[in-house]
Amino acid sequence: MGKGYMGKVLFVDLSKGELKEETIPDEVYQKYIGGMGLAAYLLYNKIPANADPLGPDNIIGFLPGLLTGTGSFFTGRWMVAAKSPLTGSWGDANCGGSLSPAIKRCGYDGIFFSGISKKPVYLYIDHHTKELRDASEYWGKDAVEAEEMLIAASGSKKTRVACIGEAGEKLSLISGVSTDKGRMAGRSGIGAVMGSKKLKAIVLNGKKRIQVHDKAEMKHLSKLANKFVKFQVPLPNLMPGMAGILMRALPNAMAQDGMLYKMMLRKWGTVSMNQLSPEMGDSPIKNWMGSSKDWGFSKSYSTHPGKILKREKVKYHCYSCPLGCGGICSMKGKYKETHKPEYETVLALGGLCMNKDADSIFYLNEILNRAGMDTISAGAAAAFAIECYENGILTKKDTDGLELKWGNSKAITQLIEKMIKREGIGDLLADGVKKAAEKIGKGAEQYAIHAGGQELPMHDARNDPGFALHYTAEPTPGRHTLGAGLYYEMFQLWKVAKKLPKVLPLYMKGAKYKTDNEKAVMGATNSKFMSVVNSAGGCKFGMFIGAKRVRLFDWLNAATGWNKTPEEYLAMGENIQTIKQSFNVKHGIEPKNITVSDRVLGKPFQTEGANKGRTVDLEPVRSAYWSEFGWNPETGKPTPERMAEFTNP
């Protein structure tokens, strides 16, 4: 009888070309679960203080979740973690596809790389072999080409690949790791860490079985979850946009039940938000200075969910996902198909740059995926450059003749192509907005919208102040995937952990902006829960369905036989969160210095649009949030005694 995990990790020293297995004691899983938690424990202890993120001392790890391959649903995601070259802090990026179980089938709960190889290599593992192989013929290939070639060379269609494209090879600090022909672990600039190590890919084709404690219970819980996933009512294509208008107009808000969002995801995917979010004020427009007035229904119409769906050839499910929010879309031109662009991509390359040309968004989505460059950061860098150009900080001479005006889709496309190739101004922007602003000077910093160096995603803190908290208070800055007020409503954790604060079914919108301790409790709960989710290999969208319907904690108990309470799991989440913050402190990060531009907080407040008059008072909530973890409320640092606890399992 198993416990869901494999009990071993693989360490690869690329400088020496050595592969070494390490057994992980049960106590480590009991404390850190697996996935992100296991990465946090190992990287905190193994990466020396102040290591150069692009040097030999940085360690990059690929990890499945504890629940991956156990018969649970929504648990097929993998995590890639390292010290981020973009932020200098804890870095990770999360992705679905079908790589996660492949890591476990090779017998490992994580594969870690240190050192730097002299020549390009890839790691190959099958049921009998594990070795570093020469990657010279794949270096220079885009991520899709390289993946297809590596699968063909392996001789098995069951081979799974994670690799970098041109952006990672060229050490772009906004590059990621690709799998399944363009699904991206995009954030934290992790692709550059692979590039710096001359590691092109990991290629996996193991056959190990994944054993659990109580298989019947795993299935029972999966069938329960599937009932909710399959429940669907007909939704018209204009519904999300209309709902957005209604949500903007009403003075009050209803606590969101994730079932509605689930139905939208199942029908359209994340693009269901393409009109809803701009209308309700969730989407940042025109590099965060615009509003719903600047990106009205007619402008967002070219990317409305029904139009995107017309291009979808087939739905795409990640491994162990019954929902299937992804899709494969057809395209005209050089590339015939692309993964359906996510909402984040559509808005970053669309509304943020005032670009309403859907064809250009599809094209950019594909070339960015192939290059292995983060679409959010690429869009943010383009929007930053446009605002610099519009304000005379960049001139035509600087842009190699590009007319970088809002909504000039041709110029935006050419700019991003330059970023991928690191040509001219593209070279400047390929390391993200913070570094670009530092190099440009002349006051360009005011247009660089980021948290700790990480470009902000497409969720406006002036609409949901919870985002501002998570953008700035987390050990991984600038993320929309860890928490927000809305997430707390949808997770419905108070239904399984009774002491947690409940959400009123109907409340006045103004209540979102009031500073109170409950918001810190809710934010900290989101972070703790997402730490558990990311350690289990879980998908946030599945968790949105609600804790009583998609029972992550019960799955964990059935897989491991641990019999822990939800409160105990949240305490493990607190541990994982604290070790990541300790990682940052060890590497000289001052958490209090991670801030966002005043623009993001509504200072000064907007005079029109959905977020008119809204200002976010961040500091008091952030201090209270840090206190929830026992960290210093002023500095955000855990005590040295607490940090010392993590050196042993």
Place this chain on the structure above:
Amino acid sequence: MAYSIIDECIGCGACRTLCPAGAITGEKEQVHVINKEFCIECGTCGRICANEAVEDGFGILCQRVKRKDWKKPVFNAGLCASCRTCVDTCPVGCISLSSSIVKKDPREYPFLEDPKACVSCGFCEADCPVDAITLEILSKETQAAA
């Protein structure tokens, strides 16, 4: 627990040829050996052995099953969640996905693409989170149609 081969083995090599994990070694007409590190407990060796010379992990002698009577997966698309678990767990890669299984449904569902390659291990049935797979003896016509 890994399977093992007992002294009754006549070294015909059938198990070695079929083992999806490449875990069996042995010379012709010599007793073969299963490498415990590589065995995935699919039971193929036990099913194919004409001499019934294979024991499972509990030391129970495996019974030979004629290949035409090997049970293979049948998929219930109505129950299926399109989650790819069966595709991933299949050790021989005989299951694929197709979008043409349920008409007017944009999702892909699994089907037995290569019935001849299927070793009747039952991993797909055992691992399917929603019990949408049953194992049945397929008629020649069904196998040919697949």
